[in-house]
Amino acid sequence: MKGNVATGVGVHALLIPLVVWVWLLGTQPPIARGPGERTVLALMLLPAVAATLVAIDRRMLVWAPAAIELSAVAALPPVRPLFALALAAAAIVLAGWGWALARGPVPRWVSAMVLLLTVVAAGPWSLTTTLAGLSASCVFALHGTGPNGPTAIAETARKPWSWALLAWAWTANVVLVGAYWKVLAHPPTNLVAWPPERWLASLPAPAAALVLFGGSIDVERSRRAPTTAARVPQWALITAAVVVGCTAVLAISTQWQRNHDPGLTDQGAYVTYAEILRDSPGQVVGDRNRMPIYPYLVSFAIRGSDAAHHLEVAKAVGVAIAVAGSALFAAWLARRIGWTGAVAGWASFVLTVAMFKASFAQADVLSFLLLLVSAVACWRILQHPSAMRGATAGAALGLSHLTKANASIMLAALLGVGVLAALLPRTWTGLTKHDRRAMPFALMAAVFLFLAVVAPYLVNSQRQFDDPLFNANSTYYFWYDSWPEAVRGYEAHEHPKPGAPEPEPVPRGLRYFDRHSASDVVDRLTSGLSTAYRESVHSYGFVNLLALVVISAAVATTIGHHRPARRSLVPLAFGVVTTTAYLGLAGWWMQIVHGERFILPMYLPVLAWSLIQIDRGGRGSWVVHRGRSVQVSTALFAGILAVALLQAPALLYLAFHISGGQ
Structure with missing residues (x-):
C-alpha cells in the first residue's frame, strides 16, 4: 500500500511541474513576469526534487502536492489574499492527508471529505483547481483500490458503463460549478468565458469518486432486480x-x-x-x-x-x-x-x-x-x-x-x-x-x-x-438586418408622416434575396x-x-x-x-x-x-x-x-x- 502511494505521488510530482512549465511558458504574455519569474520556476522544481528523494524517505513525497499548490499560488498573480489563503489551506490539508495515508490505512469517508474540501477550497478560480484535483485524485485512487490499485482501475476502465457514468458526473460537476461561478466570480462570468484549465478542473473529482467506488459497483441487465432492490422511500x-x-x-x-x-x-x-x-x-x-x-x-x-x-x-x-x-x-x-x-x-x-x-x-x-x-x-x-x-x-x-x-x-x-x-x-x-x-x-x-x-x-x-x-413581426421586423432599421421600416409603412416620400418596399420573401x-x-x-x-x-x-x-x-x-x-x-x-x-x-x-x-x-x-x-x-x-x-x-x-x-x-x-x- 505504501509503495503504491509513494510511486503514484512520485510520478504525479514529476508530471505536474512539466505540465505547468509548458503552460507558463506558452502563455502570451507570460503570466509570471519580471524578476519573480525565476523564483516561480524554481518553486515549480520543488516537487521534482522531492521525487528524487524516494530512496531516502518515501514519506517526503507526500509534501509534493503542497509544493505544487504553493508554487501555483505564486505563479498566478494577481491572486486575492483570501483565495491565496484558501489555496494554502487546501495544500496543507492535502499534504497532511497524504502523510497520514503513507503511514497507514485511512477510512474511505475521510478521503472523500478531504477530496471535497480540497476541490471546494481551491474553487473554480484558477489553474490551481486542476492541480488540487489531480493531486487528490491520484492518491485517492490508489487509496480506494487497495494494494491491487492499478489492476482495479484498469478493470473499471474496461467497463463501458464506467465511461458513461464519468461523462454524466463530469457534466453534473460542470453544471454546479458553472452556476456558482456566475454568482461568486467578480466580475460575473459563466461557462462561455472559462479557460480550458477550468473545464479540466471539473474532471478529477468525479473521476476519483468513480475509481473509488467503481470496484464495488456493477451494472446488470435484467427485468427484475438481480439483488435486493433499493427503492426510493x-x-x-x-x-x-x-x-x-x-x-x-x-x-x-x-x-x-x-x-x-x-x-x-x-x-x-x-x-x-x-x-x-x-x-x-x-x-x-x-x-x-x-x-x-x-x-x-x-x-x-x-x-x-x-x-x-x-x-x-x-x-x-x-x-x-x-x-x-x-x-x-x-x-x-x-x-x-x-x-x-x-x-x-x-x-x-x-x-x-x-x-x-x-x-x-x-x-x-x-x-x-x-x-x-x-x-x-x-x-x-x-x-x-x-x-x-x-x-x-x-x-x-x-x-x-x-x-x-x-x-x-x-x-x-x-x-x-x-x-x-x-x-x-x-x-x-x-x-x-x-x-x-x-x-x-x-x-x-x-x-x-x-x-x-x-x-x-x-x-x-x-x-x-x-x-x-x-403580423408586425413576420411582415416587418423579420426581414430587416438590425433593430433600428426594422423600427424605421415599420413606422414608415404603418405610421407615415405627412408629406413623407413613399417608403421603400419591405424586403419580404423573395425580395429579400434581391439585396442579399x-x-x-x-x-x-x-x-x-x-x-x-x-x-x-x-x-x-x-x-x-x-x-x-x-x-x-x-x-x-x-x-x-x-x-x-x-x-x-x-x-x-x-x-x-x-x-x-x-x-x-x-x-x-x-x-x-x-x-x-x-x-x-x-x-x-x-x-x-x-x-x-x-x-x-x-x-x-x-x-x-x-x-x-x-x-x-x-x-x-x-x-x-x-x-x-x-x-x-x-x-x-x-x-x-x-x-x-x-
Missing part, C-alpha cells in the same frame, strides 16, 4: 417535491416584489392589450405584434383603471399558469416514467425557466406549455396516426399559435415528416400498412382543426388590416446562432441543466444497450427537424434583437423526450452495489434532481439580481 419524494415547490415559490415571490416596471420585457404592452380586450369584447385590435390568448385571459381578471394594479394582476395570472402548468407537467411525467422522473423533470423546469419567467406579464410560460402539448400530440400522430389524434394536434397547435405566433413551424414539420413517413417503406419507418393509409387523414384533420381555431383571428386581421396573415446573397444568409445565421449560444450560456442555467438531462439520456441508452424501435424513428426525425427549425429561427432573429427567449420554445419538448429516453434506456438495467440494486433510470433521475436542487441557491441569487424575461 416515499418520504424522500415528498420531501423533494416540497423543497422544489417552496424554492420555486420563494424565487417567484422575490421576483414579483422587485418587478414593478411596466416597460420591462413588454409587460405594459400586454397589459394594454388586455385592457383593450376588456373594453371592446369581440374586437381583437392592435398591431399584431402580440397574440391574444394571454391578454384575453388577463382581461377577465383586471378591474378598474389603475395600470399598476393591472400589472400586478397580470403577473398573478402568469404565476397561476406556471403553477398549474408545472403540476400538470409533473402529473403527465409521473404517468409515463414514474414519480422519481416526474419530480426530476418538474425541478428541471420550475427551478430554471418557470421561476424566472412566471412572475412577468408575458405569454412565454403559457406558450412553452402549449408547445409541449402540441409536440406530444404530434409525436402520437407519427407513432399511431388517426383522425382523432390529428384533430387534437391541430387544436393544440392552433392554441399555441394564438399564444405566440411560432407554432406554424411545428405544423410544417409535422406535415413534412408525416408525408415522408407515409411514402417510405415499412422497413424504414416501422409503420404498418393501416398506419400509412391513416396518415393523410390525420394530417388533414390537424390542418383543418388548426385553421378552425385560428379562423376568427384571421378574419379579424382581414377586416382590420386587409391581410389575414398580417446566400453567403449573407449563412453569415446571418452563423452570427445569430453564436449570439444565441452566448445569451443562453450567460442566462440562468437552463441550458446547463438541459445538457445534463440530454447526456443522461445518452448514458441510459449506452448502459442499457437500448436500441430505439423503428416506429420511434419517425417521431425522432420530427423532433430533430423541429428543433433545428426553431434554432435556425432563433439565429435569424438574433441579428435583430437578443434574448434567450428565442431558444426556450423547444426546452420542454427536449426535456420531456430526454426524460422518457432515460426511462426507456435504464428501465431494464440495474446498478448493483454490495448486494443492493437500483434501476439505472432511477439513479439518473435522482442525480438530476440533486443537481437541480444543489444549483438552486445560486439561481435564487440570480433571481434576486436580474430582471429576467429577456
Whole structure:
C-alpha cells in the first residue's frame, strides 16, 4: 500500500511541474513576469526534487502536492489574499492527508471529505483547481483500490458503463460549478468565458469518486432486480417535491416584489392589450405584434383603471399558469416514467425557466406549455396516426399559435415528416400498412382543426388590416438586418408622416434575396446562432441543466444497450427537424434583437423526450452495489434532481439580481 502511494505521488510530482512549465511558458504574455519569474520556476522544481528523494524517505513525497499548490499560488498573480489563503489551506490539508495515508490505512469517508474540501477550497478560480484535483485524485485512487490499485482501475476502465457514468458526473460537476461561478466570480462570468484549465478542473473529482467506488459497483441487465432492490422511500419524494415547490415559490415571490416596471420585457404592452380586450369584447385590435390568448385571459381578471394594479394582476395570472402548468407537467411525467422522473423533470423546469419567467406579464410560460402539448400530440400522430389524434394536434397547435405566433413551424414539420413517413417503406419507418393509409387523414384533420381555431383571428386581421396573415413581426421586423432599421421600416409603412416620400418596399420573401446573397444568409445565421449560444450560456442555467438531462439520456441508452424501435424513428426525425427549425429561427432573429427567449420554445419538448429516453434506456438495467440494486433510470433521475436542487441557491441569487424575461 505504501509503495503504491509513494510511486503514484512520485510520478504525479514529476508530471505536474512539466505540465505547468509548458503552460507558463506558452502563455502570451507570460503570466509570471519580471524578476519573480525565476523564483516561480524554481518553486515549480520543488516537487521534482522531492521525487528524487524516494530512496531516502518515501514519506517526503507526500509534501509534493503542497509544493505544487504553493508554487501555483505564486505563479498566478494577481491572486486575492483570501483565495491565496484558501489555496494554502487546501495544500496543507492535502499534504497532511497524504502523510497520514503513507503511514497507514485511512477510512474511505475521510478521503472523500478531504477530496471535497480540497476541490471546494481551491474553487473554480484558477489553474490551481486542476492541480488540487489531480493531486487528490491520484492518491485517492490508489487509496480506494487497495494494494491491487492499478489492476482495479484498469478493470473499471474496461467497463463501458464506467465511461458513461464519468461523462454524466463530469457534466453534473460542470453544471454546479458553472452556476456558482456566475454568482461568486467578480466580475460575473459563466461557462462561455472559462479557460480550458477550468473545464479540466471539473474532471478529477468525479473521476476519483468513480475509481473509488467503481470496484464495488456493477451494472446488470435484467427485468427484475438481480439483488435486493433499493427503492426510493416515499418520504424522500415528498420531501423533494416540497423543497422544489417552496424554492420555486420563494424565487417567484422575490421576483414579483422587485418587478414593478411596466416597460420591462413588454409587460405594459400586454397589459394594454388586455385592457383593450376588456373594453371592446369581440374586437381583437392592435398591431399584431402580440397574440391574444394571454391578454384575453388577463382581461377577465383586471378591474378598474389603475395600470399598476393591472400589472400586478397580470403577473398573478402568469404565476397561476406556471403553477398549474408545472403540476400538470409533473402529473403527465409521473404517468409515463414514474414519480422519481416526474419530480426530476418538474425541478428541471420550475427551478430554471418557470421561476424566472412566471412572475412577468408575458405569454412565454403559457406558450412553452402549449408547445409541449402540441409536440406530444404530434409525436402520437407519427407513432399511431388517426383522425382523432390529428384533430387534437391541430387544436393544440392552433392554441399555441394564438399564444405566440411560432407554432406554424411545428405544423410544417409535422406535415413534412408525416408525408415522408407515409411514402417510405415499412422497413424504414416501422409503420404498418393501416398506419400509412391513416396518415393523410390525420394530417388533414390537424390542418383543418388548426385553421378552425385560428379562423376568427384571421378574419379579424382581414377586416382590420386587409391581410389575414398580417403580423408586425413576420411582415416587418423579420426581414430587416438590425433593430433600428426594422423600427424605421415599420413606422414608415404603418405610421407615415405627412408629406413623407413613399417608403421603400419591405424586403419580404423573395425580395429579400434581391439585396442579399446566400453567403449573407449563412453569415446571418452563423452570427445569430453564436449570439444565441452566448445569451443562453450567460442566462440562468437552463441550458446547463438541459445538457445534463440530454447526456443522461445518452448514458441510459449506452448502459442499457437500448436500441430505439423503428416506429420511434419517425417521431425522432420530427423532433430533430423541429428543433433545428426553431434554432435556425432563433439565429435569424438574433441579428435583430437578443434574448434567450428565442431558444426556450423547444426546452420542454427536449426535456420531456430526454426524460422518457432515460426511462426507456435504464428501465431494464440495474446498478448493483454490495448486494443492493437500483434501476439505472432511477439513479439518473435522482442525480438530476440533486443537481437541480444543489444549483438552486445560486439561481435564487440570480433571481434576486436580474430582471429576467429577456
